[in-house]
Amino acid sequence: MTTNDLRSCSSQTSQKSVPEMNRFGEKDIYARARAVSPYSRGLILAPDGKTVLDPQPSNHPNDPLNWSRSKKHITLFTITLISCLTDFGSAIGIPTVIPQSYEWQRPPAEVQHSLSANIFCLGAGGFVAIQLSEYFGRLPVLLVFHTLGLATGIWSGAATSYDSYLAARVLNGLFSGVAQSGGLMWIKEIYFSHEHPRMINAWAGPVIVSPFIGPMLASFMMTTTSWRWPFWLYTILNAIALVLAVLFLDEPLFDRETPNAERLDCGSRWQRLLGIPQWRSRHLRPGLLSCLARPLVILNKIPLLLILLWGYFNYAWVIGVNTTTAIWLTTIYHFQPVSLGCFYFAALVGVGLGQIGGHWLHDAIGRWFAARHNGKIEPEARLLLSYPASALMFVSLVILGLALQNTWHYMVIAVFYGAQLCGLEVAITAISAFIVDAYPEVPGETGAWLILVRTTGGFMASYIQLPWVQRDGAAVALGVQAAIGGFTTLLFLVLSFFGKQIRQWQGPVNV
Structure with missing residues (x-):
């Protein structure tokens, strides 16, 4: 559907009917046809003629929902690349610990503190960036933070102590x-609801998969170069991402509730x-103070708290396995x-299978649910x-x-190492x-809260994993972790x- 089509349709549409459709997060996005569905009357439909566009786009040319398909996809590609470099750059420091400890005459355990500190700060920094983005705009905040990330990447490779x-x-x-913290925000603002899972x-x-690509490439590079070259690679990729941005x-950032007559000139690009x-x-x-308080305001929402609790523990064990795998493989299997x-x-195979399968499964679940609920799909259907994704993660841990x-045999470890990540890929898409x-x-x-609980959970797991395994054995430690993860899945x-009743009782977010 072209922008002109959207404008002509929008002129016949009452924009005030849209919030009613959104009221408690219910998505009437799979209405089957305008003639038979009361939800689609007077609303703009997708090109398939069946799916009601939610949110309804405005008739303003700068509305991100009216961007061309190619512009949306290259935006998603660029945001994904910058998001990947977050964990790529963090995990690239895993295999560099040993040569750094030799160069600076420090114990490896002390050098590894830099990894834990970096993981913890990823969530905190992204959290602040989201707060500032609401006031200063998404794009300038992203450019400033990414430029400073590029500069500190150069500093990491050039450090002499x-x-x-x-x-x-x-x-x-x-x-x-x-x-990475703002990825969901960008997706929400440029794509319609029925496109979100995909x-x-x-x-x-x-x-x-990015935290696994980092140490993989670093391991290969350090066979012929110094530990600094992985950080130069990280710097080069950051520079490419900055150019693309x-x-x-x-x-x-676009407010569809402000009439065009009151909207200021958006200026040139x-x-x-x-x-x-x-x-x-x-x-x-x-x-500004309201924007800084927005993340705290939403913490009274019970469904969000339950999701964050699941994310904290289940992300933690995945990161714990990742940060200690290199040690296990080198000490036990002499890799x-x-x-x-x-x-x-x-890891690449596991995440790839989860992504390929999820590409169709999430949409299929939405269509299946809508066909049985009068063309409506509620958030809980996501x-x-x-459930099966979490079960795969827990079996893999055991x-x-x-x-x-x-x-x-190490191939058993490889298979279930990948299977754990396959389950994580499907589960994270579902809860997001x-x-x-x-x-x-x-x-x-x-999205920022999800990243924060992931990084704090990973920070916790990276500290307790090795001592726990050394004390109780891998079977007990990882078995207990699987049991904790299984218990948190009961929150789903x-x-x-009761999720819909809880959301209706608490009402929408007031920000």
């Missing part, structure tokens, strides 16, 4: 998480890159750097795939523990689609049976 390197890694964590799946897959990204129109129109948005690098292909405890549909007013804030049952 451990203290300098530690400072660089801390600051790099603070600045490089901007796109686009979240396309964004989440590379993000999940400057050339192709545009401001997605280079002005939007600098944040000039965003600054001039700041009086149309909440004040060399090249063999270790090859092992990480298991969680259906999280078998990983048994394999390490009993020194089974749920929170975007349930609380469409705050996609950036909910609460949402599946």
Whole structure:
């Protein structure tokens, strides 16, 4: 459907009917036909003639929902690339610990503190970026933070002492998480609701696999070069991403409730890159203090808290396995750097299978649910795939523990290492689609909380994993982790049976 088509349809549409359709996060996006569905009367439909577009686009040419297909996809590609570099740059420091400890005459355990500090700061920095994005605009905040992330990446590779390197890694964590924390926000603002699961799946897959690509490439590179070259690679990729952002990204922040007559001139694209129109129109948005408080306001929503609790523990065990796999494989199976690098292909295969399967499964679940509920799909329907995905994660953890405890063949570890990530890819897409549909007013804030619980959970797991395994054995430690994850998955049952009633009782987010 072209922009002109949208404008002509929009002139016949009452924009005031749209919030009613959104009221408690219910998505009437699979209405079958205008003639037979009361939900589609007077509303703009997708090109298939059946799907009601939600949110309804305005007739303004700068509305991101009216962007061309190619512009939307290159925006998603650029945001995904910048998001991937967050964990790629963090995990690239895993295999560099040993050569750094030799160079600076520090114990490996002390050098590894830089990794834990970087992981923790990723969530905190991305959280602040989301708060500022609501006031200053998405695009200028992303460019500023990404530029500072590029600078601290250069500093990391050029550091001549451990203290300098530690400072660089801390600051790099603070600045490089901007796109990853805001990924859901960008997807929500440029795509329609029925497209969200597919686009979240396309964004989440590379993000999940990125912390495995980093150490894989670093392991290969360090067989012939110094530990600094992985960071130079990280710097080069950051520079490419910055060029793509400057050339192709545009401001997605758009208030459809403001009449066109009251809307300020959006300016030229280079002005939007600098944040000039965003600054001039700041009086149309909440004040700075309100924007800073937005992430805290949503914490009274029970469904969101339950999702965050699941994310904290289940992300933690995945990160715990990732940060300790290299140690297990080198000490138990005597892997060399090249063999270790090859092992990480298991992660690529696992996430790839989850992404390919999820591309169709999430849409299929939506169509199946809508066909049985008068063309309506509720946010809780997005969680259906999280049950088998979570079960796959927990079974994989148990078998990983048994394999390490009993020194089974390393291919068993590779298979279930990948299977755990396959389950994570499907589950994360499901819960991300749920929170975007349930609380469409705050996609950036909910996404930032997801990233924050992931990084804090990973920070916790990276500290306790090795001592726990050394004390109780891998079978017990990973078995207990699987049991904790299984218990938190029971929270999905609460949402599946009572989630809608809880959301109606608490009402929409007031920001």
